[in-house]
Amino acid sequence: MLKFHNTLTNQLEEFQPLNDNEVRLYICGPTVWSFAHIGNFRTFTFGDVLRRYLKFKGYKLTHVFNLTDVDDRIINEAKAAAKTIDEFTAPFIEAFWEDFDALGLERPDIAPRATHHIAEMIQIIEKLLENGHAYESDGSIYFRISAFPDYGKLSKINFAGNISGASGRVDTDKYDKENANDFALWKLVDADEPTGWDASFGRGRPGWHIECSAMAMKYLGETFDIHAGGIDLKFPHHENEIAQSEGATENQFAKVWLHSEHLKVEGETMSKSLGNFYTFRDLIAKGYSATAIRYLLLSVPYHKQLNFTFETLDGAEQTIARLRDFRNRLQEAHLPDGINTDLQEKAEKYLNDFEAAMDDNLNTSVALAALHNLVREVNTATAHEVACTEDRSFILHTLDKFDAILGIFGEASEEILDSEIEALIGERQEARRNRNFARSDEIRNLLGEQGIILEDTKDGMRWKRK
RNA sequence: GCGAGCAUAGCCAAGCGGUCAAAGGCGACGGUCUGCAAAACCGUUAAUCAUCGGUUCAAAUCCGAUUGCUCGCUCCA
Structure with missing residues (x-):
């Protein structure tokens, strides 16, 4: 029985799709202004395991994973580089999918881009203006939080006790808003700005959150099963998505919200100023393998902070080499004829352990332990010559089942020597x-x-x- | 100022009241195997589960305090 910790209710809940066997899943993808870092890929690897496991459980999946290719930073950096935003983002999008594939992440069914869904965003904003959930101020459109009593239900932030702008990142006096927490749906741009779209309420560009509401609802409907992303998106991004979407449709947006925790490096926040900031390609350039990186990202359950260290990555490299060797040796080993039902029963038991661990809110740590236990069992049996020819394919098949979700064995490549x-x-x-x-x-x-x-x-x- | 989470062996880490003298991985050491290695296997290593107090027949697990760390409070995966 598959259970998820739903951030919305803060409880471990049995998963039940809205439509019997179909699951509609939305995962927040990257903002393509630079190369994605390993923290980003922690979340995307979690999304991949979620996707693979839902399929493993027999669900028919519609998986949407967006690319946000317009925001303030992209606009500013494109302008500084004298490029259109498409020209600016194109190489990062290409690099993103390269890294994505290299990590063994399965491509989503639909990967929409924000700039291709401006019309859908405008429609939502028009609806919000009509029903009083949004207002115009100095040419920009803001969401009116006072008109949405549920605001805060996801992040559970106590706004009364908060100092607005406490993180020092926001100039709260910059905009003329009714309420400091009101957020922009549409930002006015001058006629001579290159990046802008015409709407009934004026030429502008979308606020940060509206793209996900528009793309999620377009492809998955007003109400869908699972919305996932990094913990740092919980507020404000996801909170605001809920407000916009539910404000416009008056229907529940996503039913289950899943958030992956942050990755730390050597126990500290990963940041450029600390000099511990790594993109996926940085690690590849250092000679680490994609499968070891993937293994490391899976070694801690998604909802716990993961402490990334090079010592652990070296260990992951050893581990996946051992696993791959194990499979190769098993394929080639000269085994005695016959069948060892005891061994097959054990293999089945470990597969059950694996599934039970994954059912428990995707506990990949325990799931990996089940794999290692299987490997040890088979190794011992092989050494004692009690693993037989007829067990081989059964065990290899069991390994395939593990790896359909874990994706750490890699392709069985037939290399040729010169x-x-x-x-x-x-x-x-x-x-x-x-x-x-x-x-x-x-x-x-x-x-x-x-x-x-x-x-x-x-x-x-x-x-x-x- | 307000809020959330975490603290388990050398390192990474599971654990959600009894089956925990605590899973799994990495590392280290010894042995088997080998011409020697490697790989594999077996064994060893190593945890009074941050500290103090409480609840309970029973606590790593619940409650409180203390210490330390991480994160959020409109850039973020």
Whole structure:
């Protein structure tokens, strides 16, 4: 029984889709003003596991994942670079999908862009103006929080006790608003500004939050099952999405809200000023593998803070190498004929453990433990020669089930060695047969320098790349 | 000022009142295997679960205080 911690109710709830077997899922994607960092990818990896697990549970999924390609920063940086916003965002969008694919994240069904949905945003704003949830001030349109009594139901912020602008990031006197918490739906732009769209209420550009309301409702309907994103979007972004959407439709927006916690680096906030800020490509450039990064991002449940350290990433690298070796060896091992039902029962038990862990609000830590327990069990059985030929495919199939969600084994690539190396390996085998170990070790060292590791197992010689 | 969360072995971390002398991974050490390695396996390493007090037949788990850390209060995944 799948349960989620719903941020809206602050409770662990049994998941029940609105329409029997269909799940409509919206995940907040990136704002494409730069390369995405590993904190972003923590959230997107969580979204990927959520997506994969919903499919694993047999749901028919419609998954929308937006790209926000217009906001103040994009407009300003594009202007500074003398580019249109499309020209400015294009390379970041391309890089984003590259990283996304490299991390083994499954592409969403629909990946809408904010700039392609301005008309839908305008419609919502018109509706809000009509029904009194929005007002015009100095040419811009603001959401009227006083007209939406539920405001704050997601973030549960006690606005009465708060100092507006306490974080020092907002100039609260800058805009003429009825209430300091009212937020912009549409910002007036001058006629000579390159980025702007015409609307019945004036030329302007959308406020930050309206794009998600527009795209979510367009593709998933006024009410849908799950809305997910990073914890830092809970307020104001998601709170405001709820206000806008429910203010316009008077129907509940998303039923379940899931928020992934932040990633820290060496116990501290990741920030450029601390010098501990890493994009995905920074780590790849340091020589780390995408699967190790993915493993690390999965090693802590999404709703807990994850402490990213290089020591742990090195460990993740070891772990995934061991897992991959395990699968490769199992495929090749010379096993005794027959069947070991005991082993198959254990494999099934670990798969059940895995599913129970995932059902429990996607507890990936425990889910990974189940995988490791299976690996140990099979290794022991293989070493004791009680794993049989007929167990092999069963276990490999079980591994596939784990990996349909975890995605950490990677493709079983059939690599080819060039003939020179092939010849050296042959020469080494010959030398070993002749007990010429000096030559044999010489060749092993030589190949080691070229990144090829040789292992002499009882099933014969194996090689792998470092 | 207001609010939320966290504190478990060398490191990362699960845990949500009994089945916890606490899962799993990484690291380290010893052994088996090997010509030697590697891989694998077995074993060891290592936790009075931040501190103090309370509730309970029973607490890592609930309550309170203290200390430390992280985060939010309209840039953020």
